[in-house]
Amino acid sequence: MSGKDDYYNRSKQQGYRARSAYKLKQIDEEADLFERGDTVVDLGAAPGGWLQVAAEAVGEGGTVVGVDLQRIDDLDDHDVETIRGDMTEERTRHYLREAVDEGGADVVVSDMAPNMTGEYTLDHARSVHLARQAFDTADELLASGGDFVVKVFQGDDLDAFRDDVSEAFQYVRTVSPPASRDSSSEVYLVGKGYTRSPVAEGDRVDVTVEEEGDEGDGIAYVDGYTLFVDGDVGETLSVEVTDVKPRFAFAERVDADESD
Structure with missing residues (x-):
């Protein structure tokens, strides 16, 4: 058959x-x-x-x-x-x-x-x-x-x-x-x-750390989208997005001279 x-x-x-x-x-x-x-x-x-x-x-x-x-x-x-x-x-x-x-x-x-x-x-x-x-x-x-x-x-x-x-x-x-x-x-x-994300890998953005994550990393938001960064609550910093997931992304701090 x-x-x-x-x-x-x-x-x-x-x-x-x-x-x-x-x-x-x-x-x-x-x-x-x-x-x-x-x-x-x-x-x-x-x-x-x-x-x-x-x-x-x-x-x-x-x-x-x-x-x-x-x-x-x-x-x-x-x-x-x-x-x-x-x-x-x-x-x-x-x-x-x-x-x-x-x-x-x-x-x-x-x-x-x-x-x-x-x-x-x-x-x-x-x-x-x-x-x-x-x-x-x-x-x-x-x-x-x-x-x-x-x-x-x-x-x-x-x-x-x-x-x-x-x-x-x-x-x-x-x-x-x-x-x-x-x-x-x-x-x-x-x-x-x-991935409904307002950022992409390689993007550089200025963010303010609003919360502390469970593992001690900082949490910032871009248009309501979660960004995990290395920073303290209340700190404003420039970051570069390194990895984008469907509901969140990771970013690394960018030195001031690099962001110019």
């Missing part, structure tokens, strides 16, 4: 709307995407197979939102919100922001693919364009520390896109789930640990 037939038959037997549900299951197993209670956004969600997998993973305490230009039939066994619309339009993005609330999304996933022309270079370019649209949406919706999964076809523009995604996450890996068809050129980029 071919792999295609196997996953198709399994999806019918287990009640999934598409064989692609197993791709997300396998990506989750490899990259540890979902936790109970998470908020998940699925872009290009029709017919709903990924919505089913996400809803099972996050449980009743989680929130799952799907958006697609096509209508998504209600999922009888899961409490999932669906939005019919173009995610590049402000109206749709408004509804998405309302659905995930101010806390943001923990995971944004996209299995979108372009309408195939049979011309590989064009199909690849269109897939990267869709992936970038998904990345823009993830950049708007993800909470700090969140994860991102996006499908893209292999080709000349993939490395540049991956580099852009890497700048926004702690690390990025490329995953080829076994459920992908052998003939497919698709891969999935998985970004882990979204």
